[in-house]
Amino acid sequence: MRPRSLNLRAMLSLALFLASPFVFAKGYPDKPIRLIVPYAAGGSTDQLARIIQKPMSEYLGQPVVVENKPGAGGAIGTDVVAKSAPDGYTLVFGNTGPNAVIQLLRKVPYDTLRDLRPISTVAIAPMILAVPADSPAKSMKEFLAYARKQGTAMNIGSVGNGSLSHLTSEYFNEMAGLKMEHIPYTGGAPLMTAFLNGQVQAAFVTGLDGAVMVGSGKVRYLAVASPGRTEVVPGLPTMAEDVPGFKSQAWFGVLAPKGIPPEVEKKLRDAITKAVAQPEVRKIFIDRKVEPRSGSAEDLEKLIRDEIGQWNPVITKFNIRL
Template identity: 40%
Template sequence: MSNFKTWLGRTTCALLTLAAAPAFAWPDRPIELVVPYPAGGATDVIARMVAEKLPTYLHQPVVVRNQPGAGTTLAASQFARANPDGYKLYMTTAAHTISASLYKKLNYDPIKDFEPISLTSTIPLVLVATNSLPVTDLKSLIDYAKKSPNGLTMASTGNGTPQHLTGELFKAKTDVPLTHIPYRGDSPMLTDLLGGQVQVAFVTLSAAQPHILAGKLRAIALAHPTRVASIKDVPTMEEAGLPGFRSATWFGIFAPAGLDPAVKEKLQASIQKAVATPELTNRLRDMGAEVNNSSSEEFAAFIDEELKSWAEGVRLSGASVD
């Protein structure tokens, strides 16, 4: 009987170990991190920085795959149907929450089909003016725009982008007459801003910072609750006289909905450890980013707030995509 009990105990332990193995054995092969933008942009750069650090904690390679197209919805629609086994992840931006209001029809649900893992960082938007514009601060910019017969031209990185919608929210809150001029991304927009072909724009700090520091663009105010050390002389919108005006693009990692809770916990912890390394934290800050490194619960709450905020921007802009 004693031998039988021993055998039964060992067998039971073995069976319990096998039952738990799928969750705790993860990962046992390389992980793919999908980026819905071309190589070289801020999202791609941050994704590769995280992917470089994660193998230290997951003990498997993390391979970044760029899949641009259709304002991130091409990659998102395919990712939403992926197997929630933890081997495919998705790093995206504020475009994900904007899509919920901007597109009349999506073949996926930006909330229900995605499992928030961690918000790594945010990069605030900064209102900049071309040097030829005779303004020095927010008040003088608003006064000048209202006195100008045709107002000001406002560049953006495209219809329905955070830069465009932030400009529309600014226009609604200040009654500043702005004519929207959309571009295809940061590079052509900044070229025309630097050349004076357009007058103002909300630009991600990472893209604008080199030109601000070089004196080629004039920073008016930062759409952020606090000042940023790299441009410490630039006031926040609140300090400049526009309370509560905040806007940023963000960089967060998702998994397909239905991810095993044990895998989710391990993945979240590993991402947080990677982002918290001094090297990665400093590299993000050098880009003008605020390091968030949130939990999945904090990220989910953040997404809820973002949906409401960008829905208002889409409504004010009248932007829509069939």
């Protein structure tokens, strides 16, 4: 009977060992990984996800499949991942909107910091103040003087109510003592069209949204809202040089369901780091005016917490709701 008892004990130990996340991680991944983009195909978030898709697949040895699940400002796709098994096979390519801002604007069925585990940033996109090419303002100082003179007669556009470009516009009005009228559109393309039609005299955009128009010479950038000058928009001054303390930038990154095994998390972060470091990936990102930047889970979590702290007072003061 004693040998049988030992065998039973050994079997139980083996079962516990095999169930350990560390053993599971050694064979990870052994099937394709879903990378959920919570927006429609072709948008800025989708573009960046597809740029790192191939190098991540090569590093991991399994296909990383981009899957678009748009709706509710990114909340639908994000919620799918928040409710998925924490096994590393379902991830979300997220950004500022559904992971920091939208939860301040309305009730959503998940909490990013409670239900998701940040894996790594992928890119940072500073907000850029854009004006039509024929604007009389050729610098930030000229723009501020012109906007103060125009008051509410001057329109500032955004890609939609509750978007980062909207929040940045209200924040800018407050910080700079302006009264520009906010005009929401339904995305980057309609906003850029509004420039051509003379409907708006300014807007905060990412380089991803403004690249085509700037390249055509129909839109001009005045300043970048990053904390310091950046290589992605060389030669452009920061807004903080004329409006002290002003900053606004979007992040793009990968998150997983809370509870993902540490070794799986590390393997995914390594794959993202390798992908973002590839020269061809960096060039594509910089050409699109976004800064390639991988980092730790703690780095991304801090970005999310900082954004909640920055935008919550703006949303409350201006009573912004979706």
